[in-house]
Amino acid sequence: MTAPARPVKTRAGSGAGAGPEPLRWLPALRRHRPAVLAGLVMLTGAAALASIVIGTRYVPVSGVWGAILHPTGSEEDIVVRSLRVPRTAFGLLAGTALGVAGALVQGHTRNPLADPGLLGVTQGAAFAMVLATLTLGVTGPNTYVWFGFAGALTASLLVFALGGAGRGGATPLTLALAGAAVTALLHGLVAGLVLIDQQAMDTYRFWQAGALAGRDIDVLPGLAPFVAAGLALAMANAPGLNALALGEDVARSLGHRIRVTRTVGIAAITLLTGTAVAACGALAFLGLIVPHLARGLSGPDHRWLLPFSGLLGATLLLTADVAGRVVARPDELEVGIMLALIGGPFFVALVRRRKPVRL
Template sequence: MTTAITGSGRPARRPGRTDIGAQRSRRIGFLVVLLLLLVLVGLASIAVGARPIPLGSVWDALWSPVGGENDIVVRTLRLPRTALGIEVGIALGVAGALMQGHTRNPLAEPGLLGVSFGAGFFVVLGIFTFGVTSLFGYVWFAFAGAFVASVVVFLLGSLGRGGPTPVTLALAGVAVSYLLRALTSAIVLADQATLDAYRFWDVGSLAGRDASIAAQITPFLLVGLVLAAANAPGLNLLALGEDMARGLGQHVLLTRCTGLAAVTLLTGAAVAACGPIAFVGLVVAHLARFFTGPDYRWLLPTAGLAGAVLLLAADVIGRVVARPGELQVGIVLALVGAPFFVFLVRRRRMVRL
């Protein structure tokens, strides 16, 4: 550990190599714990359901299937559902951390820029105008809606001399979200068939999704994660303030655009596959920040793993509490996330970024 002399003549403590090494070890340790938890909840997701399957049978179905009933349930239903839950949880967790970093808003989550509402509005248009009823069709309409909503929000937030700022982006996102929600409600209330189809998608669920859905969104998620990783160093500099970031050579507009593209890809793909699932990005971003600190190079992967653990755990809980039926994961997360949201609002010291 090294020391320096402050203006008052007293020595000021500077972090030494021992402190940095200990912090790095804590971060790695927490990532390892999350990986272990993800394995455990993944096994629970495959084994738990309306038909409980022993772990031994799960192992046999995964590595030496013989075509039995348990093998079919595990390989065609629960394994794709678990894989999709991991993908969507990672996407929403990383997107939530990016949203809070770019907007400087501790209560931000992926829906703040209108991405979720844009996806929902385009799904309704697809159902009402083109008669789309399959999840395959929902994916592409939802992704297109997420992209269009993000672009509109960014253009509105860029009006004026200052260009896009956290405040203008957040305000534009709220305005666009309310507009899209109103348009969506107008369509679904005018057509009963559209309302019935939209209601199933809008609740937010992993049920009924096969392996093809996970395969369709994987390319978008991979590109989004690459952009998020590239965006992490720039977010660290933006946390010092835009003027300081510019002084250090950071291209602020490029950093904002990269983050917006990552959030659009991650949230759009997740919402397209499972519907709008709230609170994942909000909860796990704060949890990750508590353990890793503000460094986005560590915060983003931690938030992604925590998002996958939370989403799968909520899905398993939904199957247990309503057996032999199930409670949709969007409902379970709302029951968990709403009290957490109130807690964040009341604990201002915790949510300060």
């Protein structure tokens, strides 16, 4: 007589293709998304405040408030108003842009390991800045930022043209392949250019590290409209992304035009990523990890996922920047290095604890 089979213990909701059980408190948070969003706004504000107050040079809180509200031209005023406030503003802009762009690119490519650099935007910015330095003698972040932005836009348009050249138009697979090809081509060109010119090498090396310092606040008003347009396109793209998550056939049956949805998404990714990397350098890791954190809090609905990703991106970038000022006093580590040091082990731990959320 055959012994009865022993019952197999399974987690609730487990099965073929199901991911691991989420932490027990996450469903409760997702039922109170407006409150969590308000908490993230407060957390981002706290990170911005810490970025203004904390630095390699000690300035008392009273001195910080005095520099902002009643400047007298003292050395402390210069440190706060000319150094800390601009880098905080750039951190808010770049962190928000890359967080939202990361969520968009992962949604459109259906790839949990995708980041905004997948579409060639990052290397496009690098190539344009290095080329401008080599041929035009452009120096300084406030000048080459515009060349970087133009290069990012051009690279993204090229990827979209190549990815959409086939009969089926742009698909997640063709976009990823075209992005990988363009990225490899531009990376090789950049490597060749920096070898023949020391000034181009210095520009690329400084940009590649990623930094918030050394940027003039006067550049920000010119960049902010591009980020605002990218965020508006991203939020308009959210319903289409939710439909695409159910499959293209289902999305078409619901009245969504797939080509239009893809085009709007690529435009938003290009504007957001191009602005951020041109202004602050290669901070690609941010767009990879932030959507996973945001998805754990908001769930898969992109109408909530995108604002959660933007706020978490700004918070993480500013926190890493503050940490870089503290750990290496009286010097500081660039924020790109700190993101790698903080985020790399965290991402490994995230993958080991829970499989990446299925997209």
